[in-house]
Amino acid sequence: MLRYIVQRLIAMAITFFIIISISFFILRLMPGSFADDPTLPREVVEQLEDKYHLNEPLIIQYGYFLKDAVKLDFGVSLKVEPKRTVGEILASKIPITMQLNLFAMLFMIPIGIILGIIAAIRKNRISDHLISVVVVLFISVPSFVFASGLQYIVAFKWNLLPTVLSKEQVLNWARFKSMILPILALSFSGIATITRYVRSELCEALNSEYMLLAKSKGLTQLQATIRHAMRNSFVPLANIIIPIFTSILFGSLVIEKIFAIPGMGGVLINAINAKDHTLTIGLLCFYSVISLMTVLIVDLSYGIIDPRIRIGGRK
């Protein structure tokens, strides 16, 4: 296992280097620059670009980039939040995004599991069909439609909850109240995914032979379901929940805009549109590390959660 982890880490490092290098060249080859303001004299634009070496040969720019990147210095944002380092920008935006999305996860996981269990146990009955309709609705309708609808009905028409995120900077009741609607909007598609998955796995588990054995040994249906079927069907949930956990760091562009949440959503898109190379590369590095770590953790989780699975093929 240890040897496998080391091999994977080395492969990750190589993959990361390739991703970042390709991203660097693609970004630098895109037309336009951060200083491109039609009203600025061309000479001024060129001097601004010279300051950040943007007019030098690509390979020399790459050299500067690597020299700073090994020190984890991605420079300062050129346009999106000028003069702030990538680290400062991430540090100011990630907490609110994580807070919001973790609450969403804490809501969606138990709800999704409960609905999945009900649907599986009451398979082909009315409750199962109702849950399926809800699941289809949650999957089909984009989250921003829910966000707009919830905001309009619950916040504006009924005046039950705040329209936008509260100004409070600490997590008190006022702040939490203002997060309820975006949390709900973020949760629905996750609830649908988890519900479908749990229902499918639990249905399969309920029809397995060990359930028949358990019941023949004297356990009730409920006892057998809880003690054996549910535990077995939850094991593969890790490969859904762990990616959900890491995807929350990307934020949600539209929902954050609707509820005026100063999170990660849209930062990367804004950086690319603004030709803010330093910020874009810094963000891509961050997201690449997170994504690669996610893949590794998911792979390792199989071996940890289910000892029957041996990573590396060793019996």
Next chain:
Amino acid sequence: MKRFKKILALLLAISMVAVVFAGCAKQGAKTPKANQEEKKVEENKEAPKGSRVFRFADSKVATFNPHIYKTVPERESMLLFNGTLLRIVMNEAGDGYEIFPNHAKAFPERSEDGKVWTFKIREGLKFDDGTIINAKTYEESYKLLLDPKLKNPNSTVFYKDMFVVNAKKYWDGEAKWEEVGIKAIDDYTLEITLESAVPETTILDAFIFPTTSPVHVEMYTSLMNEEKTETKYGTDFDKIPKSTGGPYILKEWVRDQYRNFEKNPDSPLASVYKVDRVEIRAIEDNETILQLFEKGELDYVKLLGAKYDKYEEDPRVDFTPATTAMFIILNTESKDNPALQNLDFRKALHYGINRNVIAKDIYRTGKPANYYLPSSYIADFKTGESYRSTPQGKEVEAYTEVFNADKAKEYFDKAYKANGSKKINFEIAYFDTNENVKKISEYMEEAYENLFGADRIDVQLKAIPWQVSYDNVEKGDYQTGFAFWSGSRFEPWGMMEFFISDPGRKYNTYRNPEFDKLYERAKTGDLIYDKEGRINALRDMEKMVMNDLPIIPLVEVNIPIMFSDRVKLHSANGKYFPAGGLYQVLQADIEPLEE
């Protein structure tokens, strides 16, 4: 292994809970002083009941560094807490405006040759920490603005529209500061020396905006990196002075969320501005803003797009004309479409668009424009008279028509014949992210093909990013390109720079020595102090452009706005006064918030 799994699960649970509350904790360790400041901040969050507070939503701001800011929201916020030498305010009667000498005691004295402008600075001006602001502060601030290592983009204020002696050379690193024409003669006298004379509006323009505000020099330099090529001044609440002698004090700035300001009793504008507190929320979704306005949580809203339909009859709706001219640039030297070289074809295109359709159906509140300069541009800054309402402005409006199908067909027939009676392939390039521009292009495609015959003209649409579009136009690699061009309301002559033969960056193919000469006379020559002469020059320049049609003007975009009932504008007829800016509101009578 089982124990390991339990420990792993426990660690995961603890870390999740910790992260959930990570967003709650204030940044940094809490010292007693920080706790006190935090309490003060909490108190500043919401306006106390009974205060005259103006609340609105705007885009987030990227920086409060006056030397690098770019956007209007940044400018408007900075003008609240930054002092400027001059300021525009509404006059007593509320039917026009006047220049208010803010940090300056009066409008600067001009030397006889118009090259030397002398400001007398008021005494008693201070930053929020008590540091004195005087002429030396201004000189040091401008030195930092022009610093050759910092390369601040807003330094163009001193070498683009007006040319301060050696300012550009200093910025290039080719002159010493002593050679630059910015000097503090004594503690309260600031002298600006120019390479050539400029009209008063150019000076006004330069010194009413935050770019030329004083900066806290000690803070600015202390926040620089080792190489002195960057500064973190203005990047965070704790890296900016809360007031540089401005009419308000920045009380709170939570990035991308909100910024709050309270009146500065020591400001020269304290007796002019009536609003006690300004609260700005960073919200970019128009529907959300409208909902907050309807709930009474905001006092001002723009009714963009379909939102206007619901409030069309609402008596609270007013309009603010944009300073942005909207037009299509035509490549009169196009090799891809030689028809564009023919003036008859360009006239056909000009007369063949029904601008009423674009103004009403696409923009809803637009005004058809068969001229270049929008109505918000002012011919006389002392009276506030709009150029478009002058006899000269009206003359240009009557010079051509907003739509004339018969004339369009007549000109097209001539152009078609000159093209060898071959089908004309006409390409319209539009900005891929602008929905209105796309609709206009689609409308034009249908209109031209219906009017001139689909067998005689083929209109092709091409979606490209706006940066690429401007790039293509600059290189001459285009048939058409949309353009949104704006300038200072008080300096419409500056807008005509777009058409001179060599403006540095050329975004059209118009070259006319007669136009160049007239422009030079109006901007830096014998007409600069001749009010009527300058307005006549503006008329003549507009007519020259309309004679040759290197552009097709489209519409003026009037933005419908609404103020809440609490806001009683300082205005002779209670209406929003164009060119007064949002600062007209600061002079408004605002009812206190309800108890």
